[in-house]
Amino acid sequence: MKTINFRGGVHPEYSKYITADLPVKVLPPPEIAIIPMVQHVGEAAEPLVKKGDQVKVGQIIGKICNTVCASVHSPVSGTVKAVEPRPTVNGHALLSVVIENDGLDAVIDMNPHPDPIQLSAAEIQKKIESAGIVGLGGAGFPAIVKINSAKDHKIDYLIINGSECEPYLTADHRVMAEYTSEVILGAKLLAKASGAEKIIIAVEENKPECIAKLTEAAGSSAIEVVKVVTKYPAGSEKQLIKAVCNREVPSNGLPYQVGVLVHNVGTAWAVAQACQKGRPLIERVVTVSGDIIKEPGNFLVRLGTPFKTVIQAAGGFTAEPAKVLAGGPMMGLAQYNLDVPVVKTVTGILAFSQKEVKQYDPMPCIKCGRCVEVCPAHLMPVRIELFAINGMWDEARDYGAMDCIECGCCTYICPSKRGLFHWIKLAKSKIAKV
Amino acid sequence: MNNALIGVLFMGGLGALLAVGLVFASKKFAIKVEPMIEEIETALPGINCGACGFAGCRSLAEAIAEGKAPSNACPVGGNAVAEKIAEILGEDQASAPSRKVAQVLCKGGNVEAAARADYDGPGDCRIANITQGGDKDCIYGCLGLATCVEACPFDAMAMNENGLPIVFEDKCTGCGKCVEACPRDIIVLVGEEYGVHIRCRSLSLGKDVRKVCNVGCIACRRCEKECPVGAISIIDNLARIDYDKCIVCGKCAAVCPVKTIEIQEGKSVIKPKKVG
Numbered sequence: 001m002k003t004i005n006f007r008g009g010v011h012p013e014y015s016k017y018i019t020a021d022l023p024v025k026v027l028p029p030p031e032i033a034i035i036p037m038v039q040h041v042g043e044a045a046e047p048l049v050k051k052g053d054q055v056k057v058g059q060i061i062g063k064i065c066n067t068v069c070a071s072v073h074s075p076v077s078g079t080v081k082a083v084e085p086r087p088t089v090n091g092h093a094l095l096s097v098v099i100e101n102d103g104l105d106a107v108i109d110m111n112p113h114p115d116p117i118q119l120s121a122a123e124i125q126k127k128i129e130s131a132g133i134v135g136l137g138g139a140g141f142p143a144i145v146k147i148n149s150a151k152d153h154k155i156d157y158l159i160i161n162g163s164e165c166e167p168y169l170t171a172d173h174r175v176m177a178e179y180t181s182e183v184i185l186g187a188k189l190l191a192k193a194s195g196a197e198k199i200i201i202a203v204e205e206n207k208p209e210c211i212a213k214l215t216e217a218a219g220s221s222a223i224e225v226v227k228v229v230t231k232y233p234a235g236s237e238k239q240l241i242k243a244v245c246n247r248e249v250p251s252n253g254l255p256y257q258v259g260v261l262v263h264n265v266g267t268a269w270a271v272a273q274a275c276q277k278g279r280p281l282i283e284r285v286v287t288v289s290g291d292i293i294k295e296p297g298n299f300l301v302r303l304g305t306p307f308k309t310v311i312q313a314a315g316g317f318t319a320e321p322a323k324v325l326a327g328g329p330m331m332g333l334a335q336y337n338l339d340v341p342v343v344k345t346v347t348g349i350l351a352f353s354q355k356e357v358k359q360y361d362p363m364p365c366i367k368c369g370r371c372v373e374v375c376p377a378h379l380m381p382v383r384i385e386l387f388a389i390n391g392m393w394d395e396a397r398d399y400g401a402m403d404c405i406e407c408g409c410c411t412y413i414c415p416s417k418r419g420l421f422h423w424i425k426l427a428k429s430k431i432a433k434v
Numbered sequence: 435m436n437n438a439l440i441g442v443l444f445m446g447g448l449g450a451l452l453a454v455g456l457v458f459a460s461k462k463f464a465i466k467v468e469p470m471i472e473e474i475e476t477a478l479p480g481i482n483c484g485a486c487g488f489a490g491c492r493s494l495a496e497a498i499a500e501g502k503a504p505s506n507a508c509p510v511g512g513n514a515v516a517e518k519i520a521e522i523l524g525e526d527q528a529s530a531p532s533r534k535v536a537q538v539l540c541k542g543g544n545v546e547a548a549a550r551a552d553y554d555g556p557g558d559c560r561i562a563n564i565t566q567g568g569d570k571d572c573i574y575g576c577l578g579l580a581t582c583v584e585a586c587p588f589d590a591m592a593m594n595e596n597g598l599p600i601v602f603e604d605k606c607t608g609c610g611k612c613v614e615a616c617p618r619d620i621i622v623l624v625g626e627e628y629g630v631h632i633r634c635r636s637l638s639l640g641k642d643v644r645k646v647c648n649v650g651c652i653a654c655r656r657c658e659k660e661c662p663v664g665a666i667s668i669i670d671n672l673a674r675i676d677y678d679k680c681i682v683c684g685k686c687a688a689v690c691p692v693k694t695i696e697i698q699e700g701k702s703v704i705k706p707k708k709v710g
Contacts, residue, residue, distance in 0.1 A: 093573075334566060426560050
């Protein structure tokens with residue numbers, strides 16, 4: 001099998017060995033579940049419950065109110081304690097439904113289907129929409145919006161993204177290794193829903209176990225499993241399309257314009273769950289790792305479980321944490337509050353000691369060009385950073401700031417320890433406002 | 435000897451020839467510059483801050499000379515500059531615009547608004563604001579990373595030891611660079627004669643404000659009731675002052691339970707102003 005490469009990227013210390021071989025542990029539902037109405041890219045869902053209401057597992061509690069939106073379901077059964085803003089992983093307080101678990105785990109009638117592959121494309125789409133499935137790779141783009149936006153285009157390839165390139169994270173790895181048949185089924189269902197002709201599962205070469213299992217499970221079906229080079233950010237949508245299909249997504253464009261759709265393996269698993277068991281998206285696999293986590297592992301966590309509870313399940317901290325991240329170390333969000341809940345976009349919870357998160361003061365740029373070399377989006381981060389520092393937003397836009405995929409390779413590689421990515425992000429936000 | 439003489443004569447001749455050429459060119463191809471523009475530009479502060487709305491002092495000078503901008507268009511120069519320009523233009527005494535100074539509408543420094551975390555990203559408020567919202571719990575308050583101070587072209591701002599920006603009103607020219615730089619819109623330009631300010635921008639409910647800041651407006655409405663001229667009104671959980679109505683009596687500041695409202699020394703005198 002040929003290994004597929006792409007331009008740019010970096011080789012951070014992967015540290016996946018810590019949790020890669022640990023089977024997924026199922027975490028019990030939390031005592032108190034906090035479910036934000038925004039767990040995805042787009043508008044907030046509209047809460048359907050109020051204080052004092054009784055809810056069951058899988059009951060819809062937030063309905064779609066916009067074209068780019070996803071429904072939200074109750075992960076526990078119990079009583080709604082409050083509908084109020086609560087802190088979330090992105091640092092802001094967002095409207096959340098707080099549910100006190102009654103411990104009964106009473107489930108709604110989920111309407112399972114014994115052979116979901118018989119469902120029509122429209123039926124699968126309906127199930128994906130009503131299950132509130134969003135991209136589980138970390139960005140959280142509603143899956144149904146992705147499928148719908150590509151409706152009028154011919155889709156040649158459906159790429160199932162198993163290139164979990166963020167260091168430490170092994171959630172997708174475990175999904176592929178343990179829920180192999182569901183991933184394959186989900187891939188087939190997604191292909192049917194979006195009318196894709198060919199399914200390609202792209203897995204990084206550092207996961208031979210997953211490649212072997214997926215190839216075996218795919219069997220004689222038309223699914224092709226390809227091996228992608230172990231490099232960050234191999235799992236980035238646009239880079240993966242370039243590497244696998246040799247097609248380039250145009251600037252400001254979306255993958256369907258080149259006839260490709262990309263879904264994460266976790267999303268495929270969730271789609272299989274939704275169609276086969278009728279189970280909405282109320283849980284996900286989360287990697288808990290880092291140098292100060294006592295017993296790192298992979299956990300199947302109900303959404304809405306506070307970080308604190310998940311970390312306790314992993315044995316807690318062995319030392320005072322200096323930084324706790326939601327997501328991987330390259331793109332993850334630093335947390336200041338461990339009461340924030342696990343949401344659909346949380347791929348991992350990482351905790352590091354002071355030693356691991358050493359900070360450096362930025363030094364002057366020495367124009368070495370390493371950021372240009374590693375930028376997978378073919379940009380010149382050094383220029384865009386300087387434009388941003390000097391408030392030259394038009395020039396930043398001309399240099400392609402909006403094509404930045406926010407991978408952070410430039411900041412990672414910079415020998416002067418400059419925060420290039422943050423400045424580019426600022427430029428993006430300023431350009432978007434104009 | 436002979437060679438040296440030839441060299442000197444040749445170079446001298448060449449020099450003279452080129453000099454004639456230059457003189458001719460400077461006369462023939464001279465660009466006519468309105469002397470007034472030069473004069474006006476000299477009168478302007480020359481810092482190219484852009485507060486007038488033009489690209490720089492030169493552009494403003496051109497606009498004034500062409501009559502596209504009034505003689506008092508430079509907010510930075512104030513009265514003195516306006517008078518000088520009016521003189522150049524031969525106008526009567528021009529009325530200078532009322533001088534505005536920047537006011538920081540947040541009192542939640544490191545002491546009053548406790549930090550929830552250590553922020554270790556780039557030291558720029560705009561970046562802190564778009565990433566995780568900085569290290570303070572209050573999502574409306576000052577981020578304390580001095581982006582406004584860096585933006586000030588007149589050295590009229592500094593950070594105090596409490597992590598809040600302070601404005602030196604004597605140096606402030608009202609150019610608005612800090613207002614533009616602040617991602618949380620807590621800096622406003624106010625006429626220099628007004629001395630009562632509600633230093634809070636939080637739209638949170640009073641109880642939520644109390645959780646994150648000791649000096650934030652809790653929208654208790656006491657100032658609104660106390661104001662003799664109806665200059666204060668509570669909109670969206672925040673007391674707002676109408677500077678046009680305010681008579682700077684300071685009664686609101688006296689009743690404010692959280693001391694959000696502040697009277698500036700030297701400005702707290704009742705101005706003669708018609709009420710209603």
